[in-house]
Amino acid sequence: MKKLAAVLLTAAMTTTMVGCSGSTDTAPTDGTDVSENSGDTQETKDTADTGDNEGAEDVTGDTTSEPVEITVTTTFAGEDSNAQNYKDAVAKWESETGNTVSDTSATSDETFKTRIITDFETGSEPDVLFFFNGADANDFVNAGKVVSIDDIRAEFPDYASNMNDDLIAASPADGKKYAVPVNGYWEAMFVNKEVLDAAGVEMPGADYTWDQFLEDCQKIKDAGYTPIAAALGNIPHYWWEFAIFNQQTPEDHLNIPTAADDETGAQWVEGLEDIKDIYEKGFFPDNTLSATDDETFAMFTDGKAAFLLDGSWKVGGIVGSCQSDPDDPSTLDTDKLDNFDVTYFPGKGNRKTTDLIGGLSMGYYITTKAWEDPDKRAAAVSFVSYMTSDEVVPAFAQHTASALKNAPEVDQSQFNSLQIKAMDMMSGVTSLTGAVQDLFNGDCRVSTFDGMPDIVVGNVSAADAVQEGIDVYKDTLE
Structure with a gap:
């Protein structure tokens, strides 16, 4: 057994916790049922004083008011x-x-991000939202459309009291904390052995360098395989992030x-030029x-490509590809899975190979719309408290990080x-650093995300694309 969560939290506390623009993280895919692990949190919580919403007794249990329906939007969907x-x-x-x-x-x-912003702009936002806690949330934070944790605690003192407040990310919009985290993430390189x-080619290790990587990619190409599974015209942002990180610390x-x-700009340009070089x-x-991310992912899982740069949430997708029935864990082909x-x-320059992108980038928000509804306020608090309880969070976090004060032991x-290989990999991580792309809003990234095809084919210089994004960013600060 490993106290893996404690290891990851120690690493995370030494770094900036800003999220990535990817999805949420993975939990076991062996059929684990969260309802078997979550316990009865109603019996373990004291009754909270609900102030002017006197009907509610408990932030995680039953209420004495009539049952209500709350609208909840999360990213726990699809292959997650x-x-x-x-x-x-x-x-x-x-x-x-x-x-x-x-x-x-x-x-x-x-x-999805655009949809969420539009929902808030049109008054169609949900009552509870699981979303990114970085710049992507600035618009609705600045508009006062979500309620801070401190404001909620003024009425429900036990709200998120099981979390280490130091690990709850503050909004870059106003420095307040809004989103209660569940599970963290990491980004790393998956391998089809x-x-x-x-x-x-040998399996890369903790001292793997950029030059070795280029040599191995050439060997893989010469053997008739695609070295890297990536859809640069669809989802280039993992390569964008690490190529830039490789110029920095x-x-x-x-x-x-x-x-x-x-x-810093020169580092960004050099990173994009590295992507152009391997293209x-x-x-x-x-x-x-022109390919979609799903298509290049299938290349990887079908044994046509060697490397896949992605996040911890992709563990579930790879495991699912090794099941004859993606919805039935008992159909897992363990021999096939062992190939991954x-x-x-x-690593390149001053970035250690074991320095990864990762952190606690998402969490549950309670919207002002729900908070100001006397019938929904207590229900929204109850829902978030349950979903972020000591009993439920471990089922989501597992081999990554959480903000729980009492980190659970993990039985391999x-x-x-x-998943065990991911744990072993994470045990050697020297740092977790947030994704800088999340400090840009969506429009800032257009010239280098949507514009990646033009950069790599030489239609637009990396320097011009970076400068265009910087100019948009400056406009957002005015």
Whole structure:
């Protein structure tokens, strides 16, 4: 057994906790039912004084008022392996409280983020939202559309009291804390070992360098395989993040450049030029500029590509690809799963290979709309308190990080081989640093995210694309 959560929290406390623009994290895919692990939190909580909402007794249990329906939106959907854990937890909360949830969850991507912002602008926001706690939330934070944790605690003192407040990220908009975290994330490089073996390439380790990576990619290409599974025209942001990180250190990665030719700007330009270089070397799929992320992911799981740069949430997708029935963990082909591994992104310059992108980037918000509804206030607090309780969070966090004060022990016998490999990889991490892309709002990233195809084919220089994004960023500060 390993106190893995404690290890990760120690690492996380030494770094800045800003999120990534990816999805949420993975939980076991071995059929674990969160309802079996969550306990009866109603019996372990003291009754909270509800002030002017006197009907509610307990932030996690039943209320004496009539049952209500709350609308909840999360990213626990699609291939996110926490989707079933979320459904199980919601069902148990509904059973315990008599309240119901109208769920509008969807897979996290740029479209989802745009939808959330639009919902707030049109007054269609949910009562409870699981969303990013970085710049992506600035619009609705600045508009006063969500309630701070301190304001909620003024009426419900025990709200999020099981969390280490130092690990709850503050909004960059006003410095207040709004989102109660559940599970953290990491970004790293998944490996199809079957492809490596066919190409005569060794499994990369903790000292893997950029030069070694380029040599290995050439060997893989020469053997008739695609070295890197990535859809640069669809989701380039993992490569964007690490290519820039490779020019920096954890101490300066979250700096925003003031111009493309200042020190940080030059690092961003050099990172994008590294992506252009490996594109020109033919290390990405032939259709990388037109393919979808799902298509290149299938290349990886089907044994046609060697490396996949992605986040901890992808563990579930890889495991699912090794099941004859994606919805039935008992159909897992363990031999096929054993072909997959996960390791660190190759290091360059002053960034250690074992320095990863990661942290606690998302959490549950209670909207002002729900807070000001006397029938929904206590129910929203009850729901978030249940979903972030000591009993429920471990089922979501597992081999990554959480903000719980009492970090649970992790029994490796409850995990599949890829999850155990992820644990071993994380035990060697030297730092977790937030994603700098999350300090940009969506429009700031357009010139280098949507514009990645033009950069790598040479239609637009990396310097010009970076400068365009910086100019948009400056406009947002005015």
